Amino acid sequence: MKVTDIVKALDLKVFSGEGGLDRDVxxxxxxxxxxxxxxxxxxxxxxxxxxxxxxxMAIASLKDLAxxxxxxxxxxxxxxxxxxxxxxxxxxxxxxPAFDICxxxxxxxxxx
Amino acid sequence: xxxxxxxxxxxxGGNFTRAGYASSEIKKILKKLNVDLAVIxxxxxxxxxxxxxxxxxxxxxxxxxxxxxxxxxxxxxxxGPGIPDIDKAMEEGFSTASSQVREMGFGAGMGLPxxxxxxDRMEITSEVGKGTTVEIEIVLK
Numbered sequence: 001m002k003v004t005d006i007v008k009a010l011d012l013k014v015f016s017g018e019g020g021l022d023r024d025v026x027x028x029x030x031x032x033x034x035x036x037x038x039x040x041x042x043x044x045x046x047x048x049x050x051x052x053x054x055x056x057m058a059i060a061s062l063k064d065l066a067x068x069x070x071x072x073x074x075x076x077x078x079x080x081x082x083x084x085x086x087x088x089x090x091x092x093x094x095x096x097p098a099f100d101i102c103x104x105x106x107x108x109x110x111x112x
Numbered sequence: 113x114x115x116x117x118x119x120x121x122x123x124x125g126g127n128f129t130r131a132g133y134a135s136s137e138i139k140k141i142l143k144k145l146n147v148d149l150a151v152i153x154x155x156x157x158x159x160x161x162x163x164x165x166x167x168x169x170x171x172x173x174x175x176x177x178x179x180x181x182x183x184x185x186x187x188x189x190x191x192g193p194g195i196p197d198i199d200k201a202m203e204e205g206f207s208t209a210s211s212q213v214r215e216m217g218f219g220a221g222m223g224l225p226x227x228x229x230x231x232d233r234m235e236i237t238s239e240v241g242k243g244t245t246v247e248i249e250i251v252l253k
Contacts, residue, residue, distance in 0.1 A: 034164075035222035038157055039229070051217045055164075058132030062139060062156050079129060 016081035019088035057083040
């Protein structure tokens with residue numbers, strides 16, 4: 001499954017990093033604690049968070065994550081979007097709260 | 113590859129927009145050297161946590177990287193408040209980070225434990241009022 005498949009199926013907004021929409025997705029990780037993501041997320045996962053600052057992209061890049069989904073209507077900071085474009089790691093968005101979008105994403109990745 | 117390579121990076125205390133830059137450079141170097149991916153992952157987790165600790169707690173610091181055919185050694189040396197109780201600092205969940213830093217999702221008390229978990233050796237020396245040095249080593253297989 002590619003990032004673009006998730007965008008279409010879950011009707012996500014693409015804020016930035018369009019160049020990375022064809023990245024492969026291996027699974028997902030949800031956390032707002034950056035050290036938790038650093039320590040426990042894995043390559044190719046989609047990261048769901050409400051953190052919007054630039055350090056999110058530093059972690060996404062260092063961990064080779066497939067994309068970031070900002071939950072609950074959050075939008076990326078300007079420099080977050082800029083780094084997302086440089087790294088080709090998409091920042092996506094949804095108005096749904098974390099629980100709801102996680103459920104949909106889990107269903108999509110594991111049950112379709 | 114050359115027998116031994118050494119690099120150093122300056123880190124500004126408080127400058128979160130640049131946090132992760134040094135770790136990103138280290139990752140690029142290790143990739144170029146064709147280091148095993150699992151080793152790169154562990155090294156990057158440890159170096160990023162150490163880098164963020166300097167940004168979050170110290171006034172300034174330097175990251176010294178020393179790579180040879182046997183191991184990767186990273187020394188993160190800062191000028192800062194120092195750590196009064198290193199055992200306490202190593203406890204998972206313990207943090208002295210400011211509320212501002214915590215709001216960003218840092219300061220969960222997982223940084224030093226993450227560094228320990230991902231390295232083969234780790235040593236902390238610190239002097240209150242002067243600064244802290246964390247040395248980590250990852251063995252190359």
